[in-house]
Amino acid sequence: MKSIKVGIAGLGTVGSGTVNVLKRNAGEIARRVGQPIEIAHIGARRENPACDITGIRVSRDVFDVANDPDVDILVELIGGTDVARELVLTAIGNGKHIVTANKALIAEHGNEIFLAAQEHGVDVAFEAAVAGGIPILKALGEGLAANHINWVAGIINGTGNYILTEMEQGARSFDEVLAEAQALGYAEADPTFDVEGVDAAHKLTILASIAFGIPLQFSKVYMEGISRITIEDVNSAAQFGYRIKHLGIAKDTGNGIELRVHPTLIPQEIMLAAVNGVMNAVMIDGDAVGPTLYYGAGAGSEPTASAVVADIIELGRELTVDHHERVPYLGFHADQMSDEPVLTxxxxxxxxxxxxxxxxxxxxxxxxxxxxxxxxxxxxxxxxxxxxxxxxxxxxxxxxxxxxxxxxxxxxxxxxxxxxxxxxxxxxxxxxx
Ligand SMILES: NC(=O)c1ccc[n+]([C@@H]2O[C@H](COP(=O)([O-])OP(=O)(O)OC[C@H]3O[C@@H](n4cnc5c(N)ncnc54)[C@H](O)[C@@H]3O)[C@@H](O)[C@H]2O)c1
Ligand SMILES: N[C@@H](CCO)C(=O)O
Ligand code: NA
CATH class of the missing domain: 3.30.70.260 (ACT domain)
Structure with a gap:
């Protein structure tokens, strides 16, 4: 049977999670796509003990993956904006579809990358870039496509929320908690991106474009991080009935769009206030549907890989020959349904x-x-x-x-x-x- 061939660039936290999910769930994934997904080539400076890549071709130079004629889909998981931009544009030039978890890349170079993809007739998918494992871009761009979006507000940086939660519950120091978030694989390579709001601003840029149909405009996002919040602020806010959360807010005011990320007092009793640790949550208010809420892990190896692999599956379905069954009616292909009993x-x-x-x-x-x-x-x-x-x-x-x-x-x-x-x-x- 033919298979869809994937090349993975970068074998860190998300890269290793992607290998593990693709391998562990290979059988079910093949039933959903209609063809197996094969990891044909990995670009990595070194092996990662978190995953087993025995038998897979490995190159030190990630551009070898982007230039490999065998690869159908390039999965960019190296992070950063310079090499990643060049890598993705090279792969697109070679006719490959792209999956990336890189919000900095999309927020800062997305307009250029999408144009290149259009010229070469390929797709770019980036669900993992915003709110990790929560399928928020699908929900906003497809599930709510009937609505005029009034506003989007969310806790969209897992590291920052982890730090705020730990400060509040454990009265531990900022530096100690940040070091823990880094060890857990939540933080960006440069963790000031997490604590100064840059990462949330990248994500908000992407959400706002999909919500309002505006170009990606990262440089226009107002940005404040959590680094100046003290335990006194947390306690005083609590006395007034509030919790402090770092929010990204994109709002259509009718005479302009607000784009801002900053620490925010929110009433203790609303659902967003109960979102703790590395969990993310995004509220979207649409004119027809009203307020909706999406919750889940915003960072971490396999939660993020969940979104990366879903994008690979979506592109894999597009690459399969049977156009009627790109997304099978019931998720799995008709000849791949299983007969498990339903319990009384x-x-x-x-x-x-x-x-x-x-x-x-x-x-x-x-x-x-x-x-x-x-x-x-x-x-x-x-x-x-x-x-x-x-x-x-x-x-x-x-x-x-x-x-x-x-x-x-x-x-x-x-x-x-x-x-x-x-x-x-x-x-x-x-x-x-
Ligand atoms: N960690 C998370 O929870 C998470 C969640 C969502 C999105 N992301 C995004 O996913 C991407 C990867 O994040 P990560 O946490 O896996 O980072 P990481 O630092 O754990 O992994 C990146 C890997 O890429 C390798 N790499 C970098 N440049 C390279 C090059 N030129 N050639 C070969 N290898 C190279 C590094 O050595 C490292 O192993 C980033 O864009 C990040 O913003 C991460
Ligand atoms: N550093 C990011 C990773 C997920 O995008 C966070 O903590 O939310
Ligand atoms: Na997501």
């Missing part, structure tokens, strides 16, 4: 909140807990409330259990003379990732 509700497992009313008599609780344990149900917490018309409300939280076992237990509990048979059951999901 009895075979679903979750925790349960139970509220029952029992008579105020010795031994009733013991009967209830014995029935639960007979059915392999363990109790996480139990509270007895004030008696109400002779009956005592009991609230029980259970650990995860099969619904069928819970049904058995509830049937027996409801049959007890001492328990009202109207038992309230609400399923509990902690949604731990």
């Amino acid at each position: 509700i009895e075979n679903v497992s979750c925790g349960y909140y139970l509220r029952l009313h029992v008579q105020d008599k010795a031994g009733v609780l013991a009967d209830v807990t014995r029935i639960l344990s007979d059915n392999r149900i363990s109790i996480e917490a139990m509270v007895q409330k004030e008696a109400d018309e002779g009956l005592v409300p009991i609230v029980i939280l259970t650990h995860r259990v099969r619904e069928g076992d819970m049904n058995e237990a509830l049937k027996r509990i409801a049959a007890l003379d001492t328990v009202d048979n109207d038992i309230m059951r609400i399923r509990v999901e902690t949604l731990d990732a």
